[in-house]
Amino acid sequence: MNALKVEAENDPLGLLRMEVYVLMELKKTKFQVEISNTIVCLCVSARHFLGLKDRGHVPGKFNYVVMTLVGKSLQDLRNEAPMKKFSMGTAISVGKQCLEALEDLHNVGILHRDIKPGNYTVGRKELNELRKVYMLDFGMARKFVKEDGTLRNPRARAGFRGTVKYAPIACHVHREQCRKDDIESWLYMLVEITCGRLPWRNLTDSNDVGLFKKDCKGERYRCLFGGCPREYTEIFPILDKGKFFDAPDYPAIYKLLELALQNTRAQEFPYDWEM
Numbered sequence: 001m002n003a004l005k006v007e008a009e010n011d012p013l014g015l016l017r018m019e020v021y022v023l024m025e026l027k028k029t030k031f032q033v034e035i036s037n038t039i040v041c042l043c044v045s046a047r048h049f050l051g052l053k054d055r056g057h058v059p060g061k062f063n064y065v066v067m068t069l070v071g072k073s074l075q076d077l078r079n080e081a082p083m084k085k086f087s088m089g090t091a092i093s094v095g096k097q098c099l100e101a102l103e104d105l106h107n108v109g110i111l112h113r114d115i116k117p118g119n120y121t122v123g124r125k126e127l128n129e130l131r132k133v134y135m136l137d138f139g140m141a142r143k144f145v146k147e148d149g150t151l152r153n154p155r156a157r158a159g160f161r162g163t164v165k166y167a168p169i170a171c172h173v174h175r176e177q178c179r180k181d182d183i184e185s186w187l188y189m190l191v192e193i194t195c196g197r198l199p200w201r202n203l204t205d206s207n208d209v210g211l212f213k214k215d216c217k218g219e220r221y222r223c224l225f226g227g228c229p230r231e232y233t234e235i236f237p238i239l240d241k242g243k244f245f246d247a248p249d250y251p252a253i254y255k256l257l258e259l260a261l262q263n264t265r266a267q268e269f270p271y272d273w274e275m
Helices: 015-028 074-080 088-107 179-195 206-216 221-225 230-241 250-263
Strands: 002-008 030-035 038-043 052-058 062-068 120-122 133-135
Touching: 002 015, 015 052, 015 062, 015 088, 074 120, 074 179, 088 120, 088 133, 088 179, 088 250, 179 230, 206 221, 221 230, 230 250
Parallel strands: none
Antiparallel strands: 002 062, 030 038, 052 062, 120 133
């Protein structure tokens, strides 16, 4: 079964074009995994991205893409969960998969710029993929690597891209986003699926939300991380060590997630929605 996504041919945003570009780039890129003591090369898209089945347009009407059909989004699953949060083991494990997808995307030179639970989904039960997380929706993505392999310089002022609730602080101050900003958004999402809420959830003004997020990196950090493993609090310092052009220290963050799983003695599997 497949999913069809359409967009008016004259849509000024042209988001499907970026969607197709990203999926094609991911399909071209390989990574190595060890299976039964054998190193196997797989497409990056085989890990956490949908297969692009077809694309095209109906003249004078719309453009379309056909992709693999998947299951519920993490946002839907969270809303269905007791207390609007996942169990500790599920939250940490799913968070790790979401970060893997983000790292894979960055490794092909692309920023997502709209990381949130609604843009991740799990696979379908009939395909035995309830434990597999996919990344979706690349309409706001931006290529940060030029054709010659060098990184694009930041613009003096960048427009707001993303969702206010999860947007990085850089976005609120109209600063060009980089890889660590995607991970900042991922961290907000991780906190929400772990403890069920973000402290600025009831604020409506984007500037107020941005100031609250900034405060949570300082004296008010307990407002953000209350109810979360203490290892989560160590992620911001890792991100802050990096500069605009630096690759984030993904291994250090994965290590913190593993420690969180061990120290909370949480059961990783089965995931909550398998019960």
